[in-house]
Amino acid sequence: MRDFSKINVDDILYTSHLGRYNLIEEWLKNLTEPITNYRINPDYTIDVDQSCYFYQKDFTDDKFPDFIQFNKINGDFYISYCNLTSLKGCPKEVNGLFNCTANLLTTLIDGPQCVHGGYYCGLNKLTSLKGSPENIGGDFCCIENQLTTLEGGPSRVDGYYLCHHNFLTSLEGGPTYVKGNFYCSYNSLLSLKGAPSQCNYFRSDTYSGKDYKEYINNLNKRSFTETFD
Secondary structure (H helix, E strand, O other), X not given: OXXXXXXXXXXXXXXXXXXXXHHHHHHHHOOOOOOOOEEEXXXXXXXXXXXXXXXXXXXXXXXXXXXXXXXXXXXXXEOOOOOOOOOOOOOOEXXXXXXXXXXXXXXXXXXXXXXXXXXXXXXXXXXXXXOOOOEEOOOEXXXXXXXXXXXXXXXXXXXXXXXXXXXXXOOOOOOOEEOOEEEOOOOOOOOOOXXXXXXXXXXXXXXXXXXHHHHHHHHXXXXXXXXXX
């Protein structure tokens, strides 16, 4: 029988470290499109200096393995059409775009909190936008989900904002600033309350661009009046 009293605790920890380190390396190497330009941090999170492209066959149990946790991605991060049910393991920061379109997601929790490019989460089963970043550096697309509210989503989008084909009755909780166009057709809007105070172009099948301009003008008049009351 082995004498465990002679095993050094540091040796155990080192062996455990090598085991997880090797698991991460092996998994990254065996992806359909291998990730080769990366660094494993002391906490086992992974920084990557390239764009990452994943496919359904890269996953088991419809999620990243428990030993995978990306940290910063200097590039794009594509996990679309992978049948994922969770974003656990996704990076905290993406310097390019983040695309999780067409999965089985019901929440964006555990997704990136900082995305410098576009954020695409359409064609899922989302009932909430909670977990998405506060600011998006490009487009934000949440089309064809099961959303009844925009609460929890980004407040500033420096590209287009697309939320059409959902179950929205209100735009409350949505972004206040959209640099590009705002598309919200194929919902069940009852008013324009909550519409962005600034966007390049507003498109809805319920309200016209003229309706939107009148809404913003009235909003600005009300704000001006309140300021001097």
